[in-house]
Amino acid sequence: MHPMAQGDTPILPNSLCYLNGDFSPLCDAKVSVLDRGFIFGDGVYEVLPAYNGHIFQFEQHLARLDRSLAELRIPNPLSKEEWLQIAWRLIQDLATTTAAPNQLIYIQVTRGVAPRDHVMIPGLKPTVFVMCGEMKLASAAQRAEGVACVTAPDFRWEKAHIKSTSLLGAVFARQISADAGALETVMFRGDFLSEAAASNVWVVKNGVVMGPPKDNLVLEGIRFNLIEDICQEQGISFELRRITRAEVLDADELMLSSATKEVLPVTLLDGVPVGHGALRGLPGPVYQRLYAGYQAAKANQCI
Numbered sequence: 001m002h003p004m005a006q007g008d009t010p011i012l013p014n015s016l017c018y019l020n021g022d023f024s025p026l027c028d029a030k031v032s033v034l035d036r037g038f039i040f041g042d043g044v045y046e047v048l049p050a051y052n053g054h055i056f057q058f059e060q061h062l063a064r065l066d067r068s069l070a071e072l073r074i075p076n077p078l079s080k081e082e083w084l085q086i087a088w089r090l091i092q093d094l095a096t097t098t099a100a101p102n103q104l105i106y107i108q109v110t111r112g113v114a115p116r117d118h119v120m121i122p123g124l125k126p127t128v129f130v131m132c133g134e135m136k137l138a139s140a141a142q143r144a145e146g147v148a149c150v151t152a153p154d155f156r157w158e159k160a161h162i163k164s165t166s167l168l169g170a171v172f173a174r175q176i177s178a179d180a181g182a183l184e185t186v187m188f189r190g191d192f193l194s195e196a197a198a199s200n201v202w203v204v205k206n207g208v209v210m211g212p213p214k215d216n217l218v219l220e221g222i223r224f225n226l227i228e229d230i231c232q233e234q235g236i237s238f239e240l241r242r243i244t245r246a247e248v249l250d251a252d253e254l255m256l257s258s259a260t261k262e263v264l265p266v267t268l269l270d271g272v273p274v275g276h277g278a279l280r281g282l283p284g285p286v287y288q289r290l291y292a293g294y295q296a297a298k299a300n301q302c303i
Contacts, residue, residue, distance in 0.1 A: 013026050014026060014027045014028075015093065015097060015098070015133070016089070016090055018089075018128070018129065018130040018131075019031070019128070020128055023089070026131055031127060032113045034116065035110055035113050036113070036124075037108070037111070037127060038110075040166075041167070042072070042111045042165075043074075043109055043164070044068035044071075044072060044074070044108070044163050044165060045106065045107060045163055046062075046064060046068075046107040046163060047106055047107075047259050048107070049102070049103075050087075050104070050105060050135070051102050053103075054303060055087060055088075055302060058303050062080055064222065065107065065109075068163045071159070072162065072164075073122075074109060074110075074126055078128065087105045087130065090130060090132035091103050094132045094133070102135040104132065104134070105130065105132050106131050106132070108165060109127065110127040110165070111126060112127050136260065138264050142264065143283070146264075146265040146282065147182075147184070147265070147267065148182040148266070148268035149185065149186050149196070149254075149266050149270075150177050152173060152176050153187065154173075154188055154189045154195075157169065158216060159216055160195070160219050161214075161215065161219055170197050174198060176197075183256075184199055184256055184266075186201055186254075186266075186269065188245055188248075189217055192212070192242050193212055193245070193247075193248055194218055196256060199257060199258040199261055200221040200223060200224065200258065202256075202263075203251045203253075204252050204253035204254070204284065204287075205247065206252065207236065207237060208236075208237040209238050209239070209290070210238075211239075211240050211243075212241075212243060213241060214240060221258065223257040226297060227257060230290055230294065230297065231290070234289050236289065248269075252276060252279075252284060253286050254269060255287055262291070262294050267281050267283060
C-alpha cells in the first residue's frame with residue numbers, strides 16, 4: 001500500500017492553498033473539468049525551495065516562470081510582489097501547522113477554462129494555483145555514500161525547456177528508476193546526455209564540471225547558473241556542451257541537481273560504480289566543493 005493512502009482513498013493534506021484569488025484548505029480546492037490544464041496539460045509550473053521560511057532564488061524562479069508562460073502565450077497573471085505575498089502566507093501557515101523547517105512552494109498557471117479545442121484560445125483568464133509542502137532534503141547517508149541511477153533513452157518531446165505541466169514523459173522516466181530501485185533515470189537523446197527525469201545531470205572529468213547546453217532539449221534548472229557561479233568562486237572549470245554517453249560512463253564524478261537534491265553525488269550508474277581509482281563508487285572532491293558552495297549560497301540568496 002502506498003504510504004499516503006488508506007485502502008483506496010488518498011490522504012489529502014488540509015494545509016492552506018491559493019486558487020484564483022482565494023485561500024482555502026488544499027483538500028477542498030476545486031477547478032473546472034474544462035480547465036485546459038486538466039484537459040490538455042496546457043499550463044506551466046514552478047517549484048521554489050524555502051529554508052526556514054526564506055525563499056531561495058525567488059527572482060530566478062519567477063524569471064523562469066515568465067519564460068515558460070511566454071512560450072505558451074499565457075500572460076503572467078500576477079505581479080512579482082503578488083507572487084511573493086502568496087508564497088509567504090502559505091509558508092507561514094505551513095510552518096505554524098507542521099513546524100516544517102524547509103518548504104517547497106508549488107506554482108501552477110494554466111491557460112484557463114474553455115470548451116475543449118486544441119487551438120490556443122486567446123483572452124482566457126488563467127487559472128492560478130499555489131500550494132506549499134514540506135521539503136525533504138537528501139539524507140546524510142545519500143550525501144556520504146552517493147545514490148544509484150539508471151540510464152534510458154530520452155523519449156520526451158523536443159520542447160523540454162518549457163516547465164510544462166504535461167509531465168507524463170517524466171512520470172514514465174522516473175518510474176524506470178523506481179522499478180530498478182534507483183533514485184533517478186539519466187536520459188540520452190541518441191548518443192548525447194540530456195537530463196534526468198526530475199533533475200539536471202552534471203559530469204566531472206579531470207576537474208572540469210560539464211553540463212548539457214541550454215537549449216530546447218533540456219530544462220534549464222535554476223541551479224545551472226548557480227553551479228556555474230560556485231565553480232567560478234571555487235576556481236573550478238565549467239563547460240556547457242554536448243556530452244556523449246561514453247563521457248558519462250567514463251566520468252570521474254556524476255552529480256544530480258534540483259530544488260530538493262540541491263547537488264547530490266551519483267556513485268552507481270546501471271549497477272556500475274562511478275569513477276576511478278580510490279574514489280571509485282564514492283562521492284568525489286568536486287562534489288564536496290560544490291555542495292559546500294551551495295550551502296553558502298543558501299545563506300546569501302534567500303528572501
